[in-house]
Amino acid sequence: MNEQTPATIRRPRSDDRPLWDVYWGAYGYFAVHIAHGVGVFTLLANGPQTLDEVCQALGLKRRAAEAVLAVCVSHGLLAFNTSRYALTTVAEDYLLPTSPTYFGSQFDWNLAHPEIITLDRIQRAVLTDQPQAFPGGKPIFSTLEEEMAMAKQFTHAMHSSSMGPATAWPEKIDLSGHHVLLDVGGGSGAHAIGALWQWPHLRGSVLDRLPVCEVAQEYATKYRLTDRLGTHAADMWKEPYPAADLHFYGMIFHDWPAEQCRFLARKSFESLPTGGRIIVHEMLFNHDRTGPFGVAAFNMVMLTYLDGEQYSGREIAGFFSEAGFTDIEVKPTFGYWSIVAGRKP
Structure with a gap:
């Protein structure tokens, strides 16, 4: 009985994160638009909020709200500390209508x-x-x-x-x-x-x-x-x-x-x-x-x-x-x- 020679498999020289960043990126970037549209940033202008407080204020289910908030935290727009979400300085400068450098109307166009x-x-x-x-x-x-x-x-x-x-x-x-x-x-x-x-x-x-x-x-x-x-x-x-x-x-x-x-x-x-x-x-x-x-x-x-x-x-x-x-x-x-x-x- 002839034994087969296994095919050569070379380990990739880098991990696959750049590809996943591209593949999932559109979902993540759209999530920031949605956070803006439902009022996450203007809500948090009043002060840090827990997940339950965000859900109650915006009428969102827990799973959906947490998914959107996680994207915003990972992108540096929100901070998370002791169970509360808060605005970062980036969000304060660009995502509050009261800021002279408000970026939100750009998101409004896409929405x-x-x-x-x-x-x-x-x-x-x-x-x-x-x-x-x-x-x-x-x-x-x-x-x-x-x-x-x-x-x-x-x-x-x-x-x-x-x-x-x-x-x-x-x-x-x-x-x-x-x-x-x-x-x-x-x-x-x-x-x-x-x-x-x-x-x-x-x-x-x-x-x-x-x-x-x-x-x-x-x-x-x-x-x-x-x-x-x-x-x-x-x-x-x-x-x-x-x-x-x-x-x-x-x-x-x-x-x-x-x-x-x-x-x-x-x-x-x-x-x-x-x-x-x-x-x-x-x-x-x-x-x-x-x-x-x-x-x-x-x-x-x-x-x-x-x-x-x-x-x-x-x-x-x-x-x-x-x-x-x-x-x-x-x-x-x-x-x-x-x-x-x-x-x-």
Whole structure:
């Protein structure tokens, strides 16, 4: 009788946690959205709570509540000590509506449009290289032009994710020599607000479509900046820019293909006075466009929503250089965020 030789089985060189993190990740990240939606964070703003107290206050069964709370603790949004759940500083800064850097409206957008974040739509975006977030493969801005209520909701969502970094980048660059900031496609004006807070001599204007400008005016009032921050309703592609010596583009370049980014850089160069500056604020790829993961994942969002993509600092600096800007610099500012700045000679 012939004996079989066992097949060679090699032990993996690393454990399988990275694969499980990917496989289960969507469930975990959705759980944070759900925790926000049912009011976990606003409840715990009143003080630490036991599991039973959370269940009673939110009308949740014990197993479900504990599952959601465990995800929030493991992700650093909640702390657990002596049988009570409490907010961490991350949750206090970003997940309470009373915080000026409240992130929750970004979660609200996803909760209001769950049909967008599906494996099927993302897969279709990859296979077709076309936006798939909205019916007919229309990019988001085409949809927002038709749906004014959605446009305002989207603007609030963008404000929510912008205020944190908007408090940081103005500390990283000297704006003392500038007088008027034009926040191009500025949405809520979050970045103009951050710059005007940091540099009290500055005045600013948010350039965007009329319904969006109405939202920006609301935020200017909220932050008591109406005497220094105005709006300018216009199409950035078709209409001239108003006078300013500082142009800011926050999460604008990544919405568009490279040639349109070059157009915006040239338009700013032609509009700015000598010594004027352009600043682009984005999550930047590394030079090889291979990471970090957060930026690579954001690039998948661009694939699903729009015709644009995340760029590297080198690529945006190239757009600036081609347009004629000099003194170009790339500066990390806050988390994944960076600015790319250039000056008109």
